[in-house]
Amino acid sequence: MSAATDVRQQAEQHLRALVGRDDASLHEDQWAAIEALVVERKRSLVVQRTGWGKSAVYFVATLLLRAQGSGPTVIVSPLLALMRNQIAAAERAGIRAVTINSTNIEQWEPIQDAVRAGEVDVLLVSPERLNNPGFRDEVLPRLAATCGLLVIDEAHCISDWGHDFRPDYRRIRTLLGDLPDGIPVLATTATANQRVTDDVAEQLGVDVLVLRGSLDRASLRLGVVRLRTAEQRLAWLADHLAEQPGSGIVYCLTVAATQEVADYLRSRGHAVAAYSGQTEPTERQALEQDLLDGRVKALVATSALGMGFDATLGFVVNLGAPSSPVAYYQQVGRAGRGTDEATVVLLPATEDRDIWAYFASLAFPREQLVRETLSALADHGPLSTAALETYVDLSRTRLETMLKVLDVDGAVRRVKGGWESTGRAWAYDEERYRRVTEAREREQAAMLAYLDHDGCRMEFLRRQLDDPAAEPCGRCDNCGGLGLATDVSEAAVEEAGARLARPGVALEPRKMWPTALANLGIELKGKIGDGADEGRAVARLTDLGHGTALRTLLTSDDGPVPAPIARAVVELLGDWQPPVEAIALVESATRPALVRDLADGLSRHLGVPVVARWSIADPDVRPGQGATNSAQRVAAVGRRYRLDGSVPAGPVLLVDDQVVTGWTMTLAARALRRAGATGVHPLALALSG
Structure with missing residues (x-):
């Protein structure tokens, strides 16, 4: 028996323990990724649809590597809800998993002690921790030296070509550079087109195994309901929410809308709750559990809600369209993970474009403002973000985002209480920023095209993700597989109008x-x-x-x-x-x-x-x-x-x-x-x- 065959048998035993089924077996691409990580100690990028089993790859690889004496797996994950689900799944398979994030600061020291003592198999870290000075200078080098596997979840966030670029993720490039030779790396995502895939693979280094599969979601039935007014859209929700299968998510574009819509739906007798980035961490956990357990029909949420792989949701409704088909594909992917059929409804609004324009205004600043920031730090020494605001005409959010990028580029350094200049030369990549802006504009145009598309909706989304196997699904409203009511009752419209007025x-x-x-x-x-x-x-x-x-x-x-x-x-x-x-x-x-x-x-x-x-x-x-x-x-x-x-x-x-x-x-x-x-x-x- 070859070594690879023996490892595969062990891998499938671990998989069965992980999913709790004796008949479970690895997909060929799952095994290819595990083999690259465990046998060949290579770097791999897995671009596969939601529900494919990406988490099984890194959990099984973790068990195999730990048995060989490797250090703990470090998983960088941006979603707290996903972290909690990953920890629960890991524990079911006998994997000792812990997390360091903004909600458990008081546990950091004992967790780090447990990691040093070899009592932890998986450490989940939020990307924001990578930019924390204490974590970056004291914890990160030790993790890089001792980890057995580095996993980058939601890896599309590394690329500023992607719909959900996060500057904190750029610190991963430093972590990759600090890893000793022979430490395998796995990057995973379900939402990357070819340009993002190529960019992430390039950042991972040379000789990267890229495994890209079909992005079809066989359980999803997509549809669009065009209604003229906000009152009609709210009335549609009130009239038809109960008809949707199981529990699900109603996505809104703004925090204010989540509160307004949840209030209205509760007044119409629906068991719903609002959820956003402003929701307290403990309340978030309780709401997520209420959704998973079916105690609420829906959470009315912003994109801050990202459920983990073991969520069983019957529907997703978007009240307002996201600004890109890729972002939309990611949101609708929250449904249909543990069920044969799930309904996906988009209720677009004319004001969507105004909201897109606002978020687009948060793009990377023009060169003059960057230079003013660098000059202020050079002239005045270390400054807090608040103090920098007195020298640079940028909002707190844009200033923080810019500084994180400059930090990774080596022009500034985050220190306790603020930022300092490194004195290193820095070049403004105007051409790249311009092309990223143009890519965003193309994404918005594609989203508008999706609304009016008369062909298969899933095929349209898969083509936006450069899926070469994209074909008509037979399940969406345009394919004839989903019939959506467009009627709204006069009483519901009147009540919605009164609420909005x-x-x-x-x-x-x-x-x-x-x-x-x-x-x-x-x-x-x-x-x-x-x-x-x-x-x-x-x-x-x-x-x-x-x-x-x-x-x-x-x-x-x-x-x-x-x-x-x-x-x-x-x-x-x-x-x-x-x-x-x-x-x-x-x-x-x-x-x-x-x-x-x-x-x-x-x-x-x-x-x-x-x-x-x-x-x-x-x-x-x-x-x-x-x-x-x-x-x-x-x-x-x-x-x-x-x-x-x-x-x-x-x-x-x-x-x-x-x-x-x-x-x-x-x-x-x-x-x-x-x-x-x-x-x-x-x-x-x-x-x-």
Whole structure:
């Protein structure tokens, strides 16, 4: 018997223990990957559909390598939910698995002690840990020196060509370079087209075995339901959610939408809950378990919900289209893993493209902003991200993302409390960033084409993933295998309309001044003691109801407040009832008539005078200047505005058309209070985001 044959027999014994079935056997590509890792000690990239058994490859390889005396397997995985499922599956097969991530900081030390003592077979690490200075400098080198197998799950995240590029994943290149010779590496993904596959394989090194299979999902039945209004789409969910098989996920594009939709569906008697990146970790775990156990019909979620391989979900509904067919394929892949049939429904909306545009605006910054960041670090030494904001006009999210990329490229280094310059030369790859942007635009165009496609939907998605075996599925709505109701009841539409028409979003006051404002010559710091009270906006711009009308209003020519919006303001005031004795308005350069008409109308309705204006004193400071981060915005607002008028002692209603960062309202409230107002209640038509 050859050594490979003997290893295969052992591998299949481990597989049977892992899945709990005596008749289980390895696919040929599963064995090819295991053989490359265990026998040949090579690097392998596995691009296979969800449910194919990628996790079985690394768990079986782990057991074989550990039996040969190798160190523990290190799995880099971005999904906490997936980590928890992987640990549970590993334990069923007798694999001792632990995780280090942001939710179990208090366990890091004992876990690292257990790893050193040889008591751990699998260590799962979130990619964010790879960029943590302490982990990077103290733990990572030791793991690289002692691990027996490195697994990169969701490996498409390495490539900035992919739909879900994550800068933290770029640190894996450093980890790969630090591995001793002969340590095998496995990268896995279900969502990589040929360009992403080639890019990931190149980053893995030379002589990489690439195993790419059919991406068909035989259990999925895909369909699209086109409905004109948000009310109709919500009504469709209310009328037809109970008809969907088993439990599942309703995906939304924004956090606000998850809360709004879950609220409405609960009011219609459906057992659902909202889930997003803002959900507390302990609540996330409980909600995931509720979904797996069928205690809820659905979780209404953002893409933060990524269920593991042992989830048995009967449906996925997307309320709004993701910006790429590849991202959509990944989301619908949450369904149909443990069932013969699963229904997948897409309810696209006209506002989807506005949301895509917002996320596209978070792309890698232009070269000037990168150079300003590098110069600030070179000139001032180590700086926190908050302090850097006073030198660079970038949002916290974009600044952090950029710094992570620069860290991996060697231009900056993350240190305790912030970042420092390495002094190394760095080149801005403008051509690559341009081509990545163009690739994103092509993906958006392809997603729009999917909505109108009259051929097989699964074939369309597989071709977007460059699956050479793509062919008609026979299961989707266009193939005749799925019939989807498009009717909605008048009662459901009316109720959805009433829910969406209900105005009122809280405007939470700013509590703290940005860090390091002294760098900009501004002597403000610490707690804001003279700011605004909690205010109200009619709606968020991303809301399903008034959000649509407000987006249209704020992108149209200047003019008076439309009657439907005016009625919403009156209804909001009736619910809120702020105690005010005067009105102040924020002067607008782009919509002066709208803001004046709003203030005058409120004056007539409430019977109180307009007494003051937060006036434009320096028109050279552009509207919205500095809005990408708090420090820059405070500086810009402070230069742009001054308070004009006589403010009586008493509470004041502060009126504006739109709140983006909240700093204009904060500084205006501060000025009003210093002029004598005893309270300041902000009111805006729209809240951005």
